[in-house]
Amino acid sequence: MCMKDTLITLILFLFGVGIGYAQERRSEICVDFRLNSMVIDPSFSDNAARMQELVEFLQTLRQDSTTRIVEVSFCGAASPEGSYQLNRKLARGRLEALEKFVRKEVYIPDSLITRDDSYIPWEYLKSQIEDSNLPGKDEVMAILEEEARLVDYQQPNTQIDNRIVKLKALDNGKIWKQIYNQFFGRMRNACAVIVAFKTDLPPVQESVAFSDTLVVEPIMEAPAIVPDTVTYVEVEMLEAEDWSRKLHLKTNVLGLGLVIANVAVEVDLAKHWSFTLPVYYSAWDYFKTTIKFRTFAIQPELRYWWSEANEGFFAGAHFGLAYYNFAMDGEYRYQDHYRRTPAIGGGMSVGYRLPISKNNRWWVEFILGAGVYPLHYDKFYNTPRTKDGALIESIKKVYWGIDQAAVSFSYSFDLKKRGGKR
DSSP, X not given: OOHHHHHHHHXXXXXXXXXXXXXXXXXXXXXEOOTTOOSOOTTSTTHHHXXXXXXXXXHHXXXXXXXXXXXXXXXXXXXXXXXXXHHHHHHHHHHHHHHHHHHHHSOOOGGGEEEEOOOSOHHXXXXXXXXXXXXXXXXXXXXXXXXXXXEEOSSTTOEEEHHHHHHHHGGGGHHHHXXXXXXXXXXXXXXEEEEEEEEOOOOOOSOOOXXXXXXXXXXXXXOOOOOOSSOOSSOOOOSOOOOOOEEEEEEEHHHHHTTOEEEEEEEEEETTEEEEEEEXXXXXXXXXXXXXXXXXXXXXXXXXXXSTTSOEEEEEEEEEEEEEXXXXXXXXXXXXXXXXXXXXXXXXXXXXXXXXXXXXXXXXXXXXXXXXXEEEEEEEEOOTTSSOOOEEEEEEEEEEEEEEEEEEEEEEEEOSOOOOOO
16 A cells, blocks of 8 residues: 555544544523513522533533533523513523523633524514414414514603514404413523533554555534524523622612701612611701701611512511601691600511612612501790790600601612632
8 A cells, every 4th residue: 555545544544533532512501580580590490400400511511621612602582571671681681690600610711602682582482383272373473474663662762572562462462361371481581502522532552554445434424513592492401590699878869858868778688688777867957947857767677579689579677766856837846755755666668679770780769668656745836046945745646657758779789799710
């Protein structure tokens, strides 16, 4: 056999050895999200098992020096019933939650990562409806095949896909309700595709003999790797998303409107639970001595949040203590007895908090509460330009009613260090 034939044979042999010892390792995983949530909840759906599977896969990659990651794709999705702006925010937040989880387990260079912003999986919805026994299926499919166009939604500066409006109108909303219940739950997710290659060194051979006849066995072509941009099968997914404890520094603008200085601090105690402490202070009159609302008050409150991220709706139980001296330009002024008997009591409240900045640092909060307070106060004549008018009587009574009203703006700080393991 000539030198040229020998060289060709050696090249083919080495190529075959390389193919035999380079092993592709590929993991695809998706995690489900609750309605309007961007927090990975291991107790929801089958998330716990899927997340554990991913953690184990990433741990083997981290411990194996012969394996390297060559590509990672992330995508996030939302069901289509909300506004365009809300759905895009949910999809992006879910993608980022999953990416954060993965990158905490293993180092991934930014150059290997791709992200899919196709935030509503319309093709998935079409395929599911096409294979279903949905009433009016043909009419639904015809609407879904129409060109998407944004139209005004319920609130200013928000839009919605015009196809959703048409779907909601079918059969007085009955078909929309069935679509919502049957398909939308599986559209609220985020997915990751991780592709890695493991290369083992071939065993050392003492000698390699080549026959005069070159026989090359056919090599099976490796299947093409197609990144799963949006894989919406029964979502399988990672371990629990890393919950971040926050501290909120805030002020009540309703109090500021009454020229009452106030500040509050709120800290997350755990998922669903937080504690807040507001302080109010005023020591001045309103333009004249017969109008005043002087006070020093605190109202610590323990809150329970419906969301694990401690945002959205909450209910609270609070304690209240307030020294007071007020007059409304009428005949009388009222002050806690001898300035040593503050109103002491407590009550319940409900509220809602939502972010107002893209980085989720600035928030606005609305709250209303009611309680009961035993009162012991003195009633004076409201005499102009004097410190104290004549005392009329001392009164004891119990107050029932509104004791809390706030529209607060806050800035949040993360108390848990963020960032992935390196």
